[in-house]
Amino acid sequence: MKKNIILLNIAIILTIFSFSGCSKANQTDSSSDSNSSTTPLPQTKTHIVEMTGDYEFVPSKLTIKRGDSVKWVVTGNKPHEVASGKAIKTEDGMEGVPDGLWDSGKMASGSFTYTFHTTGTFPYYCDSHADQGMTGTITVE
Numbered sequence: 001m002k003k004n005i006i007l008l009n010i011a012i013i014l015t016i017f018s019f020s021g022c023s024k025a026n027q028t029d030s031s032s033d034s035n036s037s038t039t040p041l042p043q044t045k046t047h048i049v050e051m052t053g054d055y056e057f058v059p060s061k062l063t064i065k066r067g068d069s070v071k072w073v074v075t076g077n078k079p080h081e082v083a084s085g086k087a088i089k090t091e092d093g094m095e096g097v098p099d100g101l102w103d104s105g106k107m108a109s110g111s112f113t114y115t116f117h118t119t120g121t122f123p124y125y126c127d128s129h130a131d132q133g134m135t136g137t138i139t140v141e
C-alpha cells in the first residue's frame with residue numbers, strides 16, 4: 001500500500017512538473033511572438049526593370065532601399081544582358097566597362113535578379129546595346 005501511495009505521489013509530482021514545463025514553454029512562445037510583432041521586420045522589395053525590344057531599360061533610373069532587389073526582365077523580342085559598370089565613349093562608340101558586381105550573360109527571355117546590400121550609385125549597361133544608349137542606374141539609399 002505505502003509503495004503505491006509513494007508511486008502515486010511521484011506520478012502527481014511528475015504531472016505537475018510537466019504541466020508547469022508546458023506553461024513555461026507557452027510563455028516563452030508568446031513572449032517571442034510579441035517580440036517579433038513589436039520589432040519591425042526589414043521590408044525588402046523586388047523592383048522590376050524591363051529590358052525592352054527598343055533597346056531600353058525601363059525605368060532607366062531607379063532609387064531603391066538597401067536590401068532591395070532589382071529584377072531585370074526581357075520583355076521584347078531582342079536578347080539583352082545586364083552588366084554592372086559604366087558605359088564609356090570609345091572610338092567605336094559607347095562601350096561598357098564591367099565592374100564585376102553582376103553580369104547576367106545574354107538572355108533571350110526570362111529575367112536576372114540582383115540584391116543590393118550596400119548603399120551607393122550603381123551604373124549598368126547592356127553589353128550588346130550600350131552603343132544604342134542601353135544603360136541605366138540604380139541608386140541605393
Ligand SMILES: [Cu+2]
Nearest residue numbers: 080081126129
Ligand atoms: Cu540589350
